[in-house]
Amino acid sequence: MSQEDKRLIVKSGNIFDSLTGSTLFNHTVVIEKNKIVWVNSDDDFAKEETDQIIDATGKTILPGMVECHVHIYASGNPHFEREYVRTKTDMYHYFALNNSQKHLQSGFTCVRDAGCYPGIAPALRRIFDTGLLAGPRLVVTDKGIWQWGNQEGVSPDPIINFDRENDQVLAGVDSVKHAVRDLKYRGANYVKTATTGGVLHGMESKVSFTLWTEEELEAIVKEAHRNDMHVAAHAHGKAGIVKAVKAGIDTIEHASFLDEEAVDLLVKQGNYIIPTQTAAMSLVSPALMQIMPPEIQKKTIEVDKQMKISHKLAFEKGVKIAIGTDAGTPGNYHGNTGNEVVLMVKDVGMTPVQAMQAATIGGAKAIWMDEKIGSLESGKFADLLICEQNPLENIDLITNYKNFSHVIKDGKVMVEKGKITYFSPLQPLHH
Ligand SMILES: [Zn+2]
Incomplete structure (x- = not known):
């Protein structure tokens, strides 16, 4: 299984539900390729052998x-x-x-x-x-x-x-x-x-x-x-x-x-x-x-x-x-x-x-993108932010790059604490 086919799991975070304005505590987001495929309480999460896991315990997860x-x-x-x-x-x-x-x-x-x-x-x-x-x-x-x-x-x-x-x-x-x-x-x-x-x-x-x-x-x-x-x-x-x-x-x-x-x-x-x-x-x-x-x-x-x-x-x-x-x-x-x-x-x-x-x-x-982005729901693009501290408790934190431990776009971790960490993978030659 290639790196890209592994599921990315953002585990046990507190999700900001942008649709209702409420917080869903201890929830897990499962990402396959560039889409969110599952969002639910930790208790219902079933781990697979090859999962890549980001532990978001105690952190806030926002939609991108x-x-x-x-x-x-x-x-x-x-x-x-x-x-x-x-x-x-x-x-x-x-x-x-x-x-x-x-x-x-x-x-x-x-x-x-x-x-x-x-x-x-x-x-x-x-x-x-x-x-x-x-x-x-x-x-x-x-x-x-x-x-x-x-x-x-x-x-x-x-x-x-x-x-x-x-x-x-x-x-x-x-x-x-x-x-x-x-x-x-x-x-x-x-x-x-x-x-x-x-x-x-x-x-x-x-x-x-x-x-x-x-x-x-x-x-x-x-x-x-x-x-x-x-x-x-x-x-x-x-x-x-x-x-x-x-x-x-x-x-x-x-x-x-x-x-x-x-x-x-x-x-x-x-x-x-x-x-x-x-x-x-x-x-x-x-x-x-x-x-x-x-x-x-x-x-x-x-x-x-x-x-x-x-x-x-x-x-x-x-x-x-x-x-x-x-x-x-x-x-x-x-x-x-x-x-x-x-x-x-x-x-x-x-x-x-x-x-x-x-x-x-x-x-x-x-901008007519709400069927694809804007909330963390199954079927939407996996664009999300993991925050060390909760900006909903102190809105000034939203201006602090370093508070985002991970910026995930299209299911890929692209930025960590303000630094770009995503580069397209090298392609091996065929022999
Ligand atoms: Zn302008």
């Missing part, structure tokens, strides 16, 4: 966490504009690999990329899926679908032309339908778009303004859903959020400016919001503010302040929330998503159990 919003190619360099002109395009493949691994090291076994240079994210997903390199499960949009008109380009022409080539400038129902089908062909799992301007774009990129027409947005959603893809919209201002929700977009990214009316609509339609508070928190730090252009400083301070108010209101009223950081934006380094989980407790008002549900089953539902 889900990070719903990162830009995997971008490293979070505060001098992002300088990096942009001093980096060869092919280098972004390696940045993406390195950044992905940081998520895995910090307990996030599934990561949704929210927009990348063409080709990078789908290719990396295949590399990780085949077990060639240690990395999280990726859910990707490739290059997304952009309206462009409500952003102001602020770069030299060669860069604007490069972006234009990569991003596709779209208008009209047929044009967006074509783009959705093209994304599917390119290996996207879902469609990312934007219904407002962004914080880092030029002065004329107002976060309150929204450009797509209702018809265009509805066409994106319909075509994506027909292709079994969900849709995410970057949306800061209320008008763009409301338009996205009405069009049936599944996840609202940032959701910075919410009022009672917008929140009621979100509750009614059942969309998820992905707060990305870490992005604003990183930008408003004095070190980052100093080097940002004045118009970005002004927008950021406003967005950071409003986000906290909006997300708290949303949570209190029952809007569904999943975890995402927007890692890759300036000062927002990959591998710190635990920080966002803590912010959900400290700023938004979740209990640690609710925050951990948002980080596991909530994220899985938001």
Whole structure:
């Protein structure tokens, strides 16, 4: 029997049941290949001769966490504009690999990329899926679908032309339908778009303004859903959020400016919001503010302040929330998503159990992965974390890499106490 055919047993731990929020004491997880095949009380566990056993006595077992919003190619360099002109395009493949691994090291076994240079994210997903390199499960949009008109380009022409080539400038129902089908062909799992301007774009990129027409947005959603893809919209201002929700977009990214009316609509339609508070928190730090252009400083301070108010209101009223950081934006380094989980407790008002549900089953539902991940159940992928100390008793522990004695993805122990220990096996020659 080869190493890969042996069952992996995580024995006698205390399992966080993300579906109910309760803890199942002294339970054992049996893994065959990349799937969980059995979860039950220790008393009912029958050992087999060849089992590989990890003793989790007294430890907490969590489902692998889900990070719903990162830009995997971008490293979070505060001098992002300088990096942009001093980096060869092919280098972004390696940045993406390195950044992905940081998520895995910090307990996030599934990561949704929210927009990348063409080709990078789908290719990396295949590399990780085949077990060639240690990395999280990726859910990707490739290059997304952009309206462009409500952003102001602020770069030299060669860069604007490069972006234009990569991003596709779209208008009209047929044009967006074509783009959705093209994304599917390119290996996207879902469609990312934007219904407002962004914080880092030029002065004329107002976060309150929204450009797509209702018809265009509805066409994106319909075509994506027909292709079994969900849709995410970057949306800061209320008008763009409301338009996205009405069009049936599944996840609202940032959701910075919410009022009672917008929140009621979100509750009614059942969309998820992905707060990305870490992005604003990183930008408003004095070190980052100093080097940002004045118009970005002004927008950021406003967005950071409003986000906290909006997300708290949303949570209190029952809007569904999943975890995402927007890692890759300036000062927002990959591998710190635990920080966002803590912010959900400290700023938004979740209990640690609710925050951990948002980080596991909530994220899985938001990105249409809940039949495969998000809870520890027979039939799901074997993505789980063994914690020395229980983060549900002290949520700050979720930011501590070293507290994860094992990060298991696809049934393979990939990380031990923050260090990657998985490498694809050597293949023997045939004689
Ligand atoms: Zn983003």
